[in-house]
Every structure is written in C-alpha cells, then in structure tokens.
Amino acid sequence: MALRCDVVAVGTELLLGQITDTNSAYIGEQLALSGIDSLRQVKVGDNLARIVDELRLALSRADAVIVCGGLGPTHDDITREAIAEVMGAELVLDDEVADRIREMFASRGRRMSENNLRQAMVPVGATVIPQTRGTAPGLICPVGDKVVYATPGVPHELYEMLERAVLPDLRQRSGESAVIVSRVLRTWGESESGLNERLAPLIERLDRSGTPTLAFLASGWEGLKIRLTAKAPTAAEAGALLAGAEAEIRAELGLLVFGTDDDTMESVVLQLLRERQLSLGLAESVTGGLVAARLTAVPGASDVLRGSVVSYATEVKASVLGVPPGPVVSVDAAVAMAEGARRVLGADIGLALTGVAGPTEQEGQPVGTLHVGLALGEAVETASLRLPGQREQMRQFSVISSLDLLRRRLLAL
Amino acid sequence: MALRCDVVAVGTELLLGQITDTNSAYIGEQLALSGIDSLRQVKVGDNLARIVDELRLALSRADAVIVCGGLGPTHDDITREAIAEVMGAELVLDDEVADRIREMFASRGRRMSENNLRQAMVPVGATVIPQTRGTAPGLICPVGDKVVYATPGVPHELYEMLERAVLPDLRQRSGESAVIVSRVLRTWGESESGLNERLAPLIERLDRSGTPTLAFLASGWEGLKIRLTAKAPTAAEAGALLAGAEAEIRAELGLLVFGTDDDTMESVVLQLLRERQLSLGLAESVTGGLVAARLTAVPGASDVLRGSVVSYATEVKASVLGVPPGPVVSVDAAVAMAEGARRVLGADIGLALTGVAGPTEQEGQPVGTLHVGLALGEAVETASLRLPGQREQMRQFSVISSLDLLRRRLLAL
Numbered sequence: 001m002a003l004r005c006d007v008v009a010v011g012t013e014l015l016l017g018q019i020t021d022t023n024s025a026y027i028g029e030q031l032a033l034s035g036i037d038s039l040r041q042v043k044v045g046d047n048l049a050r051i052v053d054e055l056r057l058a059l060s061r062a063d064a065v066i067v068c069g070g071l072g073p074t075h076d077d078i079t080r081e082a083i084a085e086v087m088g089a090e091l092v093l094d095d096e097v098a099d100r101i102r103e104m105f106a107s108r109g110r111r112m113s114e115n116n117l118r119q120a121m122v123p124v125g126a127t128v129i130p131q132t133r134g135t136a137p138g139l140i141c142p143v144g145d146k147v148v149y150a151t152p153g154v155p156h157e158l159y160e161m162l163e164r165a166v167l168p169d170l171r172q173r174s175g176e177s178a179v180i181v182s183r184v185l186r187t188w189g190e191s192e193s194g195l196n197e198r199l200a201p202l203i204e205r206l207d208r209s210g211t212p213t214l215a216f217l218a219s220g221w222e223g224l225k226i227r228l229t230a231k232a233p234t235a236a237e238a239g240a241l242l243a244g245a246e247a248e249i250r251a252e253l254g255l256l257v258f259g260t261d262d263d264t265m266e267s268v269v270l271q272l273l274r275e276r277q278l279s280l281g282l283a284e285s286v287t288g289g290l291v292a293a294r295l296t297a298v299p300g301a302s303d304v305l306r307g308s309v310v311s312y313a314t315e316v317k318a319s320v321l322g323v324p325p326g327p328v329v330s331v332d333a334a335v336a337m338a339e340g341a342r343r344v345l346g347a348d349i350g351l352a353l354t355g356v357a358g359p360t361e362q363e364g365q366p367v368g369t370l371h372v373g374l375a376l377g378e379a380v381e382t383a384s385l386r387l388p389g390q391r392e393q394m395r396q397f398s399v400i401s402s403l404d405l406l407r408r409r410l411l412a413l
Numbered sequence: 414m415a416l417r418c419d420v421v422a423v424g425t426e427l428l429l430g431q432i433t434d435t436n437s438a439y440i441g442e443q444l445a446l447s448g449i450d451s452l453r454q455v456k457v458g459d460n461l462a463r464i465v466d467e468l469r470l471a472l473s474r475a476d477a478v479i480v481c482g483g484l485g486p487t488h489d490d491i492t493r494e495a496i497a498e499v500m501g502a503e504l505v506l507d508d509e510v511a512d513r514i515r516e517m518f519a520s521r522g523r524r525m526s527e528n529n530l531r532q533a534m535v536p537v538g539a540t541v542i543p544q545t546r547g548t549a550p551g552l553i554c555p556v557g558d559k560v561v562y563a564t565p566g567v568p569h570e571l572y573e574m575l576e577r578a579v580l581p582d583l584r585q586r587s588g589e590s591a592v593i594v595s596r597v598l599r600t601w602g603e604s605e606s607g608l609n610e611r612l613a614p615l616i617e618r619l620d621r622s623g624t625p626t627l628a629f630l631a632s633g634w635e636g637l638k639i640r641l642t643a644k645a646p647t648a649a650e651a652g653a654l655l656a657g658a659e660a661e662i663r664a665e666l667g668l669l670v671f672g673t674d675d676d677t678m679e680s681v682v683l684q685l686l687r688e689r690q691l692s693l694g695l696a697e698s699v700t701g702g703l704v705a706a707r708l709t710a711v712p713g714a715s716d717v718l719r720g721s722v723v724s725y726a727t728e729v730k731a732s733v734l735g736v737p738p739g740p741v742v743s744v745d746a747a748v749a750m751a752e753g754a755r756r757v758l759g760a761d762i763g764l765a766l767t768g769v770a771g772p773t774e775q776e777g778q779p780v781g782t783l784h785v786g787l788a789l790g791e792a793v794e795t796a797s798l799r800l801p802g803q804r805e806q807m808r809q810f811s812v813i814s815s816l817d818l819l820r821r822r823l824l825a826l
Contacts, residue, residue, distance in 0.1 A: 015451050017442030018628075020435050024456070029430030038428050039463060043437070043454040050452060057470070182429070193486040193528035203488065215459070216487050217426055220567060227431065282723070288709025289702030292723045296701025297805055299772050301725070307733075308723035310695070310705045316720045316758055320733075345729055359712050386521055389546065392710055393569070 003174035004037045006062040008054050010070035010079050011153060012045035023068045023158055034167050035178035035231065046070060051082035059086070059146050064170060066162075069153030071136035073115045083141050083148055084123040094122040101135050129165040133157045140169060147173070180231045181238040185249060186259040188223040188404050192216050195224060195253070202248050212241050221396035223258070223265070255408060265403045266295050272410040273304040273349075278376075280406075281347030282308035283321055283337035285328065286355035286370065291399050306345040311337065320344060329354055329363045331371050335380045338373030350375035353402050357391045368394055372402045374409060381409060416587035417450045419475040421467050423483035423492050424566060425458035436481045436571055446642065447580050448593045459483060464495035472499070472559050477583060479575075482566030484549035486528045496554050496561055497536040507535040507550075514548050542578040546570045553582060560586070593644050594651040598662055599672040601636040601817050605629050608637060608666070615661050625654050634809035636671070636678070671820060678816045679708050685823040686717040686762075691789075693819075694760030695721035696734055696750035698741065699768035699783065704812050719758040724750065733757060742767055742776045744784050748793045751786030763788035766815050770804045781807055785815045787822060794822060 007024040014021045024041040031038045040061060044054045051070070058065040070079030084091045098120035105112035119136045122128055129138030129149075134157045139150035149166045151158050187195065195216060196203070206214050212230035219225055226249060230241035250257055259268045273280055282292050282305075292308035295301050309320055317323040321340030323333055334352050342350030351374050358367035368388060374381040383405050387397040420437040427434045437454040444451045453474060457467045464483070471478040483492030497504045511533035518525035532549045535541055542551030542562075547570045552563035562579045564571050600608065608629060609616070619627050625643035632638050641658050645651035663670055672681045686693055695705050695718075705721035708714050722733055730736040734753030736746055747765050755763030764787050771780035781801060787794040796818050800810040 014438065015441045015454060016445050017438035017440075018630075020433065020438045022433050025427065025430035025433045027430075028428045032429050039458055039460070040467070041428060041456040045452055047452070054453070182431075184431075191486075191523065191526070191529075193526040194524070196487045196528055197526050215425060215489055216485075217431065218485060218567065220569075227426065229429070284702070287706070288714070288718075289697070289705030289721050289723060290709075292702030292725070293700070293706040296703075296723075296725060297808070299804060301701070305701075305725050307725040307729045308702050308721075309733075310702060310709075310721035310723065312705070312709060312715055312718050312720040313758075319759065320720075320722075320757060344733060345726075346732065388517075388521055391712060393546075395710070 002035055002037045002178065003064065003170065004039060004062040005031055005064040005066060005170060006038060006058045007041040008051070008058055008065060008067045009041070009043045009153070010046065010051060010067060011043075014043045015045050023153065023155060026155070026159065027066055027068070027162065030162055030167060031170070032180050032182070032229075034171055035180050036170055036174055046076040046078060048078050048082055048085070051079065052085050055082060055086045055148060059143055059148070064147045064149070064173070066149045066151060066166060068151045068158055071119065071150060071152050073113070073118050073135070077118065079150055080118070080121050080123065080139070083126070083139065083150055086148065087123050087125060087141055087143055089123040089125050091121040091123055093117065094120050094128060097122065097128055097137050100130070104135055129161055131157070131161075132164075133160055138165060140165070178231050178233060179235045179238050180229060181235060181242060182227060182229040183242045183246060184217070184261050185226040185228070185246065185257050186223055186263055187226060187253060187256045188258055188265065188400060189256050190224070190253070192218055192224055195226065198252055199249060202245070202252070206245065212245050214245070221393060221400055223400065255411065258404065258407060264298070265400050265407065267298050269403050269407050269410070270295060270298055270301055270304055272407060276410060276413060278348040278410075279304050279306050280349045280351060281306045281341040281345030283341035283350065283352035284308055284310045285312060285317070285337070285353060286357050287353050287395050287398050288312055290395055291351070291353065291402065294399055306347040309341055309344060327363045329356055329365050329369060329371065331373070331382050331384060334371040334373030334382055335375075336373075338375040338380055342375045348376070349406070351402060351406055353398055355398060357394050359391060370398050370401065372405055374405060376409060381405070415448055415450045415589065416477065416583060417452060417475040418444055418477040418479060418583055419451055419471045420454040421464070421471055421478060421480045422454070422456045422566070423459065423464055423480060424456070425489075427456045428458050436566065436568060439568070439572065440479055440481070440575065443575055443580060444583070446593060446595050447584055448589045448591065448644070449583055449587055459489040459491060461491050461495055461498070464492065465498050468495060468499045468561060472556055472561070475559075477560045477562070477586065479562045479564060479579060481564045481571055484532065484563060484565050486531050486548070490531070492563055493531075493534050493536065493552070496539070496552065496563055499561065500536050500538060500554055500556055502536040502538050504534040504536055506530065507533050507541060510535065510541055510550050513543070517548055542574055544570070544574075545577075546573060551578060553578070591644050591646060592648045592651050593642060594648060594655060595640060595642040596655045596659060597630075597674050598639040598641070598659065598670050599636055599676055600639060600666060600669045601671050601678065601813060602669050603637070603666070605631055605637055608639070611665050612662060615658065615665070619658065625658050627658070634806060634813055636813065668821060668824070671817065677711070678813050678820065680711050682816050682820050682823070683708060683711055683714055683717055685820060689823060689826060691761040691823075692717050692719050693762045693764060694719045694754040694758030696754035696763065696765035697721055697723050698725060698730065698750070698766060699770050700766050700808050700811050701725055703808055704764070704766065704815065707812055719760040722754055722757060740776045742769055742778050742782060742784065744786070744795050744797060747784040747786030747795055748788075751788040751793055755788045761789070762819070764815060764819055766811055768811060770807050772804060783811050783814065785818055787818060789822060794818070
C-alpha cells in the first residue's frame with residue numbers, strides 16, 4: 001500500500017486562468033517516480049477559510065499533502081496562516097529565517113520592507129526547509145500522524161525544494177521502495193475503441209495482475225498513445241514488466257505502432273529517410289506548407305528534406321510543378337504534383353497532398369477529401385481519404401496521414 | 414451574489430503529469446468573463462469512487478460543476494457512470510446519439526466498434542449537448558437544484574461546447590442581469606512593461622473607476638493582448654465604456670495595435686492584401702513553410718496567397734529561386750529569395766525569410782538570426798533581427814515579425 005500524497009495549489013490567478021498550474025502536474029510526475037500515489041490535486045484561491053477547508057479535506061484522504069504557493073510576502077499570501085490553523089499551532093517569528101532574509105536583501109543592496117518578515121513566520125512544531133533560490137522558506141508541518149509540506153509557487157524554487165527536501169522526506173515516511181516506470185507507445189490508424197478491442201485480452205490480464213497498468217491517451221491528430229506504467233521493487237524489474245507488455249502490444253498492433261515516448265511521426269519518418277539515405281521533396285496544396293513546417297520543426301531535418309512547393313494557386317501547380325489542366329483536387333493532380341516536386345526539388349522521393357480543407361466544398365468534392373501522391377522509384381503510389389474535422393483539424397490529419405503513408409512505404413523498402 | 418461553478422478535471426494522466434490540465438484554467442477564465450465565480454478546481458483520476466466523491470464534494474460547495482474528460486469510448490472513461498451515480502439515475506442508451514455516432518463512422522468509412530456506443534449512454538433526466546466536432550456528446554445533469562455539466566477533455570471540443578451550451582445555460586441560471594462585455598486589443602512590437610508605462614495614466618484612471626478593467630495577457634509569439642472588460646446594465650453601455658478605453662489605447666499605441674478579438678496577424682495581413690488587391694508569394698528557409706501554413710490556416714487565404722517555395726536545401730534556393738552563390742543566411746539571399754518568389758509564383762509581392770533556428774549556429778551567425786526580404790514594386794525592403802528562444806519559438810517569432818513588416822508596408826501604401 002503506497003503512501004498517498006495529494007496536492008493543493010494556492011492562488012486566485014490559477015483559478016482565473018491567468019496562470020496555468022503546471023506545478024501540480026510536475027509534482028504528480030515526481031511523486032509517481034518515487035512510488036508515491038497522488039490521487040487528488042486541487043486548486044484554490046487566496047482565501048483563508050477555503051485553503052483551510054482544502055487542507056483538511058486533503059488530510060482526510062491522503063497521508064501527506066504538498067501545498068504550493070501563497071508563501072510570498074504580501075497580504076494575500078496566507079498559506080502559512082492556513083497551515084497554522086490546521087495544525088492548531090501559533091505562528092511565531094523564526095529568527096534564523098528572519099536573519100537570512102535580511103542578509104539576502106542586504107547582499108542585493110535592496111531595502112527590505114517589514115512585509116518580508118511575514119516569510120519568517122513559522123507554525124510552532126513545523127520544520128523549516130531553507131530556501132536556496134528565493135526568500136520564502138518551505139515548511140514540513142506534522143498534523144497528527146500526517147504531514148503538510150509548504151513549498152513556493154515559483155516553479156524553479158519548487159522543483160529544487162521538492163527534490164532536495166520533500167521527496168526524500170516522503171520516501172523515508174513511505175518506507176516503500178517500489179519504483180514506477182512508464183512507457184508510451186505512439187499509434188496511428190486505429191480508433192481508441194478499436195485498439196481497446198484488439199488489446200482486450202491483454203487489458204483484462206493486466207487489470208487482474210494490477211501491473212503494468214495500461215491507459216489510452218487520445219491525442220487528436222497526433223494519434224493515440226498507449227501508456228504502460230509498471231511498479232516494481234527495482235527499475236530493472238519494472239523495465240522487464242514494461243518490455244513484456246510492449247512486446248505483446250507490438251505483436252498485436254504491428255505497424256500501427258509508429259514510435260515510443262518522445263518519437264513523433266515526423267521524427268520517425270525523417271529517421272527512416274536518413275537510414276535509407278533518401279531525400280524528400282514535397283508539393284502541398286491543401287496543407288499549405290504544414291507538412292514541411294512540421295518536418296522542419298525537428299532539428300536536423302535538412303539532412304533529408306529538400307523543400308516544399310506550396311502550390312496554393314492552381315496556376316502555380318501548372319507553372320512550377322507541371323500539373324496538366326484538369327481538376328486539381330484529384331488523384332491525377334496528386335500524382336503530377338508528386339512527380340513535379342521530386343523533379344523540381346531534386347529529391348529521391350516526391351510526396352504531394354491535394355484536397356479540401358473547407359469551409360466549403362471544392363470541385364464538387366466535400367470538405368475532408370484528401371488525395372496523396374507518393375513518387376518513389378518508378379511507381380507513384382496514391383491514397384484517397386475522407387478526413388474528419390474542421391479546417392485546421394483536417395489539415396493536421398492530412399499531415400500525419402500522408403507521413404504515415406510514407407513511413408509504411410519506407411518500411412517496405 | 415454570483416453563481417458559483419467549480420471544475421473537476423478527470424484523468425489519471427493529469428495526476429501523473431503526462432498531460433498538463435489546461436482545460437480548467439481556460440474554463441475558469443471563461444467563467445470569470447461571464448461573472449461566474451470558480452473557487453475550486455480539482456483533478457482526479459479514472460476511478461469511479463473518487464470521481465463520485467469529488468462530484469459530491471464540489472456540489473456541496475458550488476451551485477454548478479463542470480466535469481471535463483472521461484467521456485471517451487474505452488473502459489477507463491467512466492465520467493458518465495459517476496454522474497449517474499451522483500444523480501441516482503440509470504444510464505440508458507440514447508438512440509439519437511447512437512445514430513449520430515453510427516453516421517459519423519459511416520461517413521468516414523470507418524468501422525465502429527460496439528464500445529463507441531458507450532458514448533451514447535445518458536443518465537435518465539440529463540440533457541444531451543450534441544457534439545459538433547467529435548463523437549462524445551456533452552451532458553447537462555440536474556442534481557437537486559444544482560447542475561453538473563459533462564464536457565469532453567479534448568480542448569477544442571471543450572471550448573466549442575463551453576461557449577455554445579454551457580456558459581449560456583450558466584448565465585441563465587445565474588440570473589446575473591449586468592452585462593459583461595470584453596474586448597481584446599492585439600499588439601506586437603512592445604514589451605509588457607513598455608505597454609504598462611505608456612498606458613499608466615489610463616490604467617490609474619480605470620483602477621479608480623473600477624470599470625472597464627484592463628489586463629495584459631502575455632501570449633508569447635502571438636504578441637501581447639490587452640483585455641478590456643466592462644460591466645454595465647446594458648450591452649450598449651458596456652460597449653460604450655469599451656469603445657472609450659479602446660480609443661485612448663489606440664491613440665497612445667498607434668500601429669502597435671494590429672487587431673482586435675479574433676483577429677490574428679495572419680488574418681489582418683490577408684485582409685490588407687485583399688483590400689489592396691495584391692497577391693503574395695513566399696520564399697521560406699528558416700521557417701520551413703510555417704508562414705504559408707499559418708496564412709493558409711485562415712479560410713479564404715487562396716484569394717491573395719499564391720504559394721510558397723520552401724527552399725530548405727541551398728541548391729533549391731539556387732535552382733528554383735535563382736539565388737546567386739554566397740552565404741544563404743544573409744540580407745542578399747533574402748532579397749534574391751523575395752524577388753525569386755515573386756517571379757516564380759507570379760505574385761505582386763514577394764516575402765522571404767532566411768535565418769538560423771538552431772540548435773546550432775550557421776555560417777557563423779548565431780541562433781535567432783533572421784533576415785527578411787520584402788519585394789513590392791521597384792523596391793526590396795529588408796530587415797535583420799535577432800529573435801529569442803529555442804528552435805520552435807524562434808521560428809514562430811520569425812513568422813509574426815515578418816508578417817508585421819508586411820502589414821506596416823501595406824498600411825503605408
């Protein structure tokens with residue numbers, strides 16, 4: 001039974017969406033890597049009664065609570081007061097902390113307002129976590145047999161204090177040495193429910209065994225991610241559990257899995273081109289440069305990407321790419337564009353996209369229509385798809401769909 | 414006394430930090446703009462008992478609760494079940510929703526697995542919010558005199574459903590008669606502190622009067638937004654308050670303001686081209702097609718955008734655009750690219766970008782170097798900039814910086 005540590009992020013600006021709370025996500029990730037569960041994360045405003053309420057709620061459900069934010073020097077930084085109330089303890093000035101704050105201001109030649117001494121107030125019974133980067137110290141506050149950690153809301157101050165003081169203290173309390181390791185398989189070409197069905201036997205078995213856990217992360221036009229998370233006494237054992245499940249998934253899904261963890265369809269395609277020493281030239285109509293833009297977002301794309309002819313106007317398709325007269329949202333146009341791109345850009349492979357992104361139909365073809373041409377060697381492979389979504393969505397689906405076609409072709413070489 | 418609506422974001426991946434919950438921050442901002450308080454926002458994992466617990470907690474404190482996520486088709490999407498339990502109602506198949514899902518799969522020529530019908534399960538007594546972008550419908554679920562809204566976790570689906578169905582329903586319940594109107598001025602070219610200084614007198618006066626309120630929203634490579642929010646008995650009065658403040662801001666900032674509300678630099682430039690009946694051709698190196706991709710994300714771009722030559726390889730700059738031998742990260746190359754783009758694409762205006770996105774320097778020039786060439790009429794205008802940030806950031810800054818150069822040139826015609 002793992003120790004449970006929940007998170008309370010304090011700050012009205014978080015609730016108003018003026019700042020996105022990234023701290024609790026970071027804390028959750030770090031806790032998981034330490035084998036500690038975080039089952040509940042809360043955002044609350046700078047209001048004493050509500051902070052106290054959330055701390056009591058969190059303590060009623062978890063063994064430990066990390067509070068971040070509200071440790072500043074101003075009147076609306078009241079996390080210290082809230083914790084003191086929950087502890088039933090008084091706040092007293094900690095001379096050591098006060099001196100450190102005075103020194104810090106002096107060393108920076110800045111005048112210290114009395115407000116700053118608010119940051120030296122410590123609930124009786126709490127242990128101070130010295131600051132190394134800012135002025136607000138952290139706090140370790142026992143509440144019965146449970147504990148509340150107060151940490152700054154400034155991310156880099158929080159990260160440092162979490163690693164230096166909070167996680168070690170939590171690991172020691174948990175006495176549990178389990179390691180949690182996670183791995184993501186990137187897939188394209190099957191719906192979430194389709195994957196769910198194909199992996200049903202594995203999922204059932206994993207549900208029974210409890211580890212590794214399997215979850216689907218829908219990532220829209222980035223495809224579907226399958227996240228495996230394994231918990232074991234050692235990293236090696238956790239890794240072995242992941243490897244076993246990954247092998248089963250790959251055996252079932254085959255080419256649907258295009259990468260792992262930080263791989264993207266773009267990085268995978270670029271790597272395949274590199275390995276085969278083939279250069280790529282693009283001709284884009286419906287995507288208007290998006291395929292090239294996404295490929296060139298990957299450092300080193302210039303090794304294999306020659307460029308792209310964004311032939312948005314019909315005359316440009318003819319004048320630059322040599323597309324013959326006729327409908328431009330067609331398989332024939334896609335073929336001519338692919339051959340034109342390969343010729344004009346001096347590439348080994350030509351990949352072309354033409355279609356209808358909307359908002360209205362074109363040449364009598366509905367929004368979502370995509371024709372792809374892939375010129376490689378003697379053959380020009382084509383694909384015609386109907387893609388979902390509004391303009392931007394359809395364009396993004398066109399990018400990954402056409403790159404996936406190229407990926408499968410390269411793997412077949 | 415404003416209506417209170419809290420938020421519950423569902424998903425184990427949010428607690429593990431694999432995805433950062435940006436939805437609740439967005440919801441909080443939208444609620445605030447509607448004069449509705451959001452005092453608590455919670456993240457909880459895919460666990461039925463805990464989701465039910467959080468819903469009951471939220472309902473015990475707020476008048477309404479927005480749940481986002483957990484509406485997918487798979488075994489770990491259990492938000493529907495949790496809400497049904499809180500309502501004390503049964504889940505039944507909604508034939509209309511089921512048909513819509515079947516049609517959607519049919520229209521895309523995709524096989525529908527039975528799992529997808531999980532998304533057509535609706536608690537008795539709940540009202541369906543039809544989906545316009547995905548398969549999972551939203552739900553309006555009365556609980557006593559309170560209400561739970563179920564919305565998808567996919568951001569663009571959530572945003573659309575929030576604006577179309579959830580906020581209107583909440584405003585109606587709140588009975589809040591005052592009208593809150595907001596207007597955003599989009600700016601590019603001045604820092605937040607710079608804007609703050611130039612607008613200081615206005616800001617002080619607004620602080621005293623209390624309305625409209627003025628807030629700066631830093632939007633990175635989209636520039637800085639100035640949001641004015643006015644509250645008044647009628648829309649006309651609120652609008653008048655906004656108009657007055659906007660006029661003052663424009664008088665002070667002049668060309669720094671490039672648009673309002675939903676305007677983007679792309680849409681503004683395209684409109685200026687249309688009004689002047691000028692066509693645009695691009696030559697992109699460092700941005701790799703991103704300028705074209707962003708312009709073509711705007712419906713109707715084809716009126717004025719001829720296309721783009723993404724000349725990523727140096728030989729392509731020479732062979733397609735006729736760039737003479739010499740350093741390619743240079744003002745001369747930018748000029749030759751701009752003239753080449755105009756000629757090859759048959760456009761009135763040629764806009765070209767060459768630079769260094771990193772990770773490493775190029776031709777002895779540091780990461781962040783950008784040279785822009787703008788060919789219009791006889792003259793070729795140039796600009797050389799040093800932009801901040803890593804690869805993607807630098808590329809995005811390059812897009813808006815070069816489009817802003819074009820915008821100012823077009824306004825001077």
